[in-house]
Amino acid sequence: MKSITIMSAAIASAASAVFAYDLTGVPTQEILGLTGPTKGAWLNAKVVATQPLETEGIAALAGRNLRTRFWAIGGPDGIVPIHEHSERPAMFTVASGEVYEYSSLEDEPILHKAGGLAKESGELAHWWHNGGDETVHLIAFDLQPVADDFAAVPVSPIPAAPDFDLPEAKGVQHDLLGVVDIGAHFNGAYGEDWALTTYRTTIEPGGVFPDFTKQGEPLQVFVWAGEVQEHRSDIAVPVTLPQREGSNLANGATAYWTNTGDTNAELYFGVIEPLSEVEGITPVGILAHGEH
Template sequence: MLKTLPLAAALAATALPLAAFDLTEVETRTLYDLEGPVAGNRISNEVLARTPLAAEGIESLKGRTLRTRFWTIEGGGGVVPIHDHANRPAVFTVLSGEIYEYVSGEEERVQHEAGGLALEEGELAHWWLTEGDETVHLIAFDVYQQVRELEAVDVAPTPDPVAFDLPQAVGVEHELLGVVNIGAHFDGAFGEGYGLTTYRTTIAPGGTFSAFTAAGEPLQSFVWEGEVTEHRAGVDPSVLGEHEGSSLSGGATAWWQNTSDAPAVLYFGAVEPLSETEGLARTGTLAHGEHRS
């Protein structure tokens, strides 16, 4: 689903040549020897959930927050401006459309198509450009620094799990797409032993899926296709439609039920101990880089 093109060939042989977006005509800056545009164009992102990690009892990630964002990038010249991920590990999946990524350290630009995965870790800078007519959608999970003075952040005890009877999973395909080793990203300074993980879950009509994380392992969900009913302790069930999401934190546990006539496709992002993913295959297709154990 993902392929690379030599940069020279990519510029010369596209339906919309790069002349449609010329770096010499916009303000640029350089990060990690990559030049890219400062301003975005024809893009939007919706923040669906935020969870401060200190509130989950994660001492090594105090001052940082798990976040879910749903990105929309219009076709024919949509631009995500150049940025780096030195202080913000992230992982995202391309949900629809086709987009090109310009990446530091790569001689070729990278073509991403629907279903592709990107792990944004280490000393990486990049910017993005659409050239086709189709709108591109991405679901992104990241861990960003929300508080500058980290030492001033109070860390709560790990929350107690909320007692809740969970049904057996039925009619479910659950995949671990990829993992960013947070401790390795920060060279051991923060988040040692934790991963930023992303999963894709397909629930058949009539199927049910139970939460798969424990207290102190915040989880955020996003419904890409279909509709599910979310059940959690202490509150009435709620319906999540397409492009809606939810957040489990503070020891909350939930399960999801597909009461519609069509399959439901959900994406999850979590911060959890790396031990939780040991032995699990990573099924996401990467455009560049590789899965690490």
């Protein structure tokens, strides 16, 4: 994602917790040594966008999609059931609320607060619990096997318009939140030299954020707060992206986003890009398991 990068102080916050959810009488199963509930509760997940990576010409990632989902975990006692991530690296940003994560890599549950990020990589099983009254909202980007992604829609390549001009960035705070080394996740057997990355971008009223994507580096955007206009090289007329909606940018298209409102717009990006693009950049606010 070749774009303006202005680093800021870390916002994400998480800590080990002594709180423990009582599983007595709850249907459970054990995965990778972790016991957790098998059924979800007060849970809603919306697929915002999905992009087959084979159509991007990324042979190393054939058979998988870049996917964006928006999660709501109600409370109290909202549950995301136990599951594992060996075939599906992912990153979750906590947009609002506080939620406990029970992980096979940690002895105690992890408290994730609004603004924090969890990187789900390697041999990991986990489940989530919202013990408070406030609904927790999560923004998730993952690398989903195509065979398991029933929301996948084939995408035909659309050439970028050659005369599409990108404006200069203005009134933007753009941070790299986290990086998953896909090759390392699969122990070198798949996706070598590619990364799944997450960015948070704040656009001030009247501000503009351009993206310099290219073929083989698709991205998806989710608007958490505010409203933006999306100007794309593959669509003649700008479209409005309201709060809690998103879009998919692929097949070599470029775009820029303008904030025409009177409050800050907060956007999250999930990107597939070469690992070399983010080498030497320190993510802000990242929480990988074991880094508390």
